[in-house]
Amino acid sequence: MSASWENYLQTLAEGTIETYPLINPHTREKITDIPECTEEQMENAITKSEQAFQQMKALTSEERSTIIETACTLIAEQKETFAKTIVLESGKPIKFARGEVDRTIQTLKFAAIEAKKLEGESIRLDAAPNGAGRDAYTIFQPIGVVGAITPFNFPLNLVSHKVGPALAVGNTIIVKPAEKTPLSSILLAQVFEEAGLPKDAFLVITGDGPKLGKVLIEHPAVAKITFTGSPQVGKLIKSQAGLKKVTLELGSNSALYIDNSVKDKLKDIAQKAVVGAFSYNGQVCISTQRIYVHEDIKEEFLHYFKEATESLVYGDPNEASTDMSGMIDEKSQQRVLKWMEEAVTEGATLVTGGVAEGYGVKPSILTDVLPQSKVSCQEVFGPVVIVNSVASAEGALTEMNNSEYGLNAGVFTYVLPQAFEFAHNLEVGQVLINDLPTLRFDHMPYGGLKSSGYGYEGIKYAIREMVHMKFISMNYRF
Incomplete structure (x- = not known):
């Protein structure tokens, strides 16, 4: 199967009557109409994602790693399709678009590796008074539904930086891509579906950022928000996210x-x-x-x-x-x-x-x-x-x-x-x-100080922000 965004958009359009024109930045010509998804559609997507989480968390780390590796192979086979889609919707010159596809493959390969490496540690409880007779250790478990809000400038690789870690540890993810560049993330979702990812474990919902983002931020079933964009929006998200986990990759003037x-x-x-x-x-x-x-x-x-x-x-x-x-x-x-x-x-x-x-x-x-x-x-x-x-x-x-x-x-x-x-x-x-x-x-720790962000990306580091650490103690002298 070749990745194609037309059918995905048609499916999204069935739930809404409003659209907006997607414009080619270099020619200023219309590419297509994008569904302006409703709050109800986002809520339905969260429900589906929550249900898919039961399947995702049941997969072994080897199974998740294999799915991600298969997605890498499929992307490599369709490299030109992905690159030309990036050019079409973002206006990025083809040599940089091809480089972005290569980086996306590399990013997801790191995610496939890290899926098998997430390990806890043993804790010496006998270091404390009355702690003898116990074996203790920590494990990491997926948190559930991740809401990802992504920017226009790297419409494929910055999406993969959120999708890869989320799926590697057994979460599900809903991507709300930039209004100006939704097509690349749709192709990525289709590739993961073909690679064997459980249905609805990776969904893309198009439309207005503030409207749909608000649903993600406020919905109790969404365990984490990961956002790349402006400091103004990032600060607003952090102020509204309550007890959700949050990662914010914001601005800079390097x-x-x-x-x-x-x-x-x-x-x-x-x-x-x-x-x-x-x-x-x-x-x-x-x-x-x-x-x-x-x-x-x-x-x-x-x-x-x-x-x-x-x-x-x-x-x-x-x-x-x-x-x-x-x-x-x-x-x-x-x-x-x-x-x-x-x-x-x-x-x-x-x-x-x-x-x-x-x-x-x-x-x-x-x-x-x-x-x-x-x-x-x-x-x-x-x-x-x-x-x-x-x-x-x-x-x-x-x-x-x-x-x-x-x-x-x-x-x-x-x-x-x-x-x-x-x-x-x-x-x-x-x-x-x-x-x-x-x-x-793509595997290095990546996060900013001051108004540049909160939390870290880079596959291994992003993964640690998408799991719960659980402590377990076994009293063998009971």
């Missing part, structure tokens, strides 16, 4: 420091930074947004960086040569352009870009940007990067920490004590030494 000790590597670093700043039009939560360069090397770095930036190709995202394409919608495009105009008015210098290109934004570099300018202190989520000079590594550390966000940060330096200083004192969840802050491997 910073990078380039020290003068790496002067001989500036051209290479500039090429890497272009990828980190402008991949998928900068619509990445760990996109390299703020670059701080030692004043001794700023001009040389800026020369290489500008040259590499201006070589990027805007065009049809279905073409392998395309680097840049249309942004997700016109509202995002206009916001990014406005923020750059404001920064220039506040004293920043526009090095390149700063204008619309088709339905996108030409990759843009700003220097001498004030800390309070929106392109510096907020999350641009567009193809814009600032390059400011600093007099010292200490100054860079201060500037990098001057943010309400704290997800990833990168540092290029050959000075070992300096590297450790950044590693220990950067106020972020992940520090990448001699790498970009845009780096993420």
Whole structure:
């Protein structure tokens, strides 16, 4: 069976009379009509998911692992279908879409491995007075229905980061995908069905986020909410979730420091930074947004960086040569352009870009940007990067920490004590030494400080947030 979203949408449409148009971000043409599912449909989905949980928790870890491995094989066999669907609904250039499919397979393979590795520990109760004569240990058990709310920018892999851990431990999951990119998650659900997953263990419900998300948050049968999106929505979810488990992956404006000790590597670093700043039009939560360069090397770095930036190709995202394409919608495009105009008015210098290109934004570099300018202190989520000079590594550390966000940060330096200083004192969840802050491997712990999030993803770490730990004691002297 080949994955196809048409039939799934038709089934969803049977329960509702309202739809909304799904728009191709690059062409602004209509793709199809998406069912605007009702609160009742979400409630019905939760009931089905709760019933399917009885089957899921009865599966052995080997059986769950095999199902996930089979799904990986099916995705690999239909790689182009998945990649072209990502291009269609998100406007992501095909080379990045193919990379996302590869990462999804890798993510789910890690989930298949971790399904067999979730182990408790033995507890020495005789370490306490009167504790002798007892064997004690802990086990982990699935929690039930997981509600997942996912964003548009990685419509397949960020879904798999929630689906993989949930299914690996025997939970069921309901995905409410971004309104602008529901098709990839539907294909993923169909693949899992074909792989042998119990019916209704993985459901996708399309439609309005606030309306349907409210049902997930308030329904007593939903044991956990896992959300990737804006800090504003994340904080609202946390305030309303009560005693449910919650994982929130929120915003960032990732910073990078380039020290003068790496002067001989500036051209290479500039090429890497272009990828980190402008991949998928900068619509990445760990996109390299703020670059701080030692004043001794700023001009040389800026020369290489500008040259590499201006070589990027805007065009049809279905073409392998395309680097840049249309942004997700016109509202995002206009916001990014406005923020750059404001920064220039506040004293920043526009090095390149700063204008619309088709339905996108030409990759843009700003220097001498004030800390309070929106392109510096907020999350641009567009193809814009600032390059400011600093007099010292200490100054860079201060500037990098001057943010309400704290997800990833990168540092290029050959000075070992300096590297450790950044590693220990950067106020972020992940520090990448001699790498970009845009780096993420799918099995590493991934979570932010400050307004960047709550809880952790990364398969093994996400799993621990989707189980209950139970303590068991056996009194063998009774």
